[in-house]
Amino acid sequence: MLVIRRDLLDGIVAHARRDFPLEACGQLVGPERGDHPERYVPMTNADEVASDFAFSPAEDIRLERELDANDERRMLVVHSHTRVPRRPLTDTGLPEAYPSVKDIAQMEWTPDQHWLIVGLATPDAEPEVRSYHLVGGEVVEDELQVVESYMFSHTGSDDVPDRA
Template sequence: MLAIRADLIDEIVAHARRDFPVEACGQLVGPEQEDRPERYVPMTNADEVASDFAFSPVEDIRLERELDARGERRMLVVHSHTRVPRRPLTDSGLPEAYPSVKDVAQMEWTPDQHWLIVGLTTADAAPEVRSYHLSDGEVVEDDLQVVESYMFAHTGSDDVPDEA
């Protein structure tokens, strides 16, 4: 299971809406030794086209230096898919928020990272938020859980903290 705080998802969706119809992009980052992202870093889409994205090289280098200085790492590549998909608009059976062929090729460069995709058909449409990773070269959808806090993300909804 991949847990991500709701406030981070809200930031990502707001970014995707602002940049629509151009694909928004960014990174979810967190402490080096942890497995949960703590902040969203929106980035400039250097491609500036509706159906593709590329991180600004200058921002990407700046982010890498900042992460090194803060003891953080990249955890999830984030981008949106607008309704200008690389696949036909016919019913492919795939969700809008599904990695494109190019996404999958790029996922192979960073096999330790997950890819969070926000599907938007219009700027004000309900977002479709999904996450994926590669396993043995195959795209696998993550069991994504949006949580208010990471404190009890691993427990059930009926769990309560122990009394001291």
């Protein structure tokens, strides 16, 4: 299960809305030895094409240096889909939060990273948010849990201490 804080997801969706109709892109990063992303780093889409994205090389290098200095790592690649990806159309014909052929090829370069995709038909549409990773070269969807805090995300709400 992939657990992400609500504030991070809200920032990602806001970025996707702001960059629409271009695909927004960024990285979720966290501690080198941690299990959960702690911050979202929005990046510039260097492709400037509505149906593709590429991180700005200069921003990517700066981020890598920053991560090294802060003992952090990239945990999730994030981007939006604002057009129907290049795969068989679904019933709706709307942008899907599913990896395109190009996404899958790029996922092979970093098989340890998850990919979070925001499907957005218009800037104010309800977003579809899904996450994926590769297992043996196959795309596998993550079960995504959005939480307010990571503190009790591994337990049920029954485990929250009672207030006396």
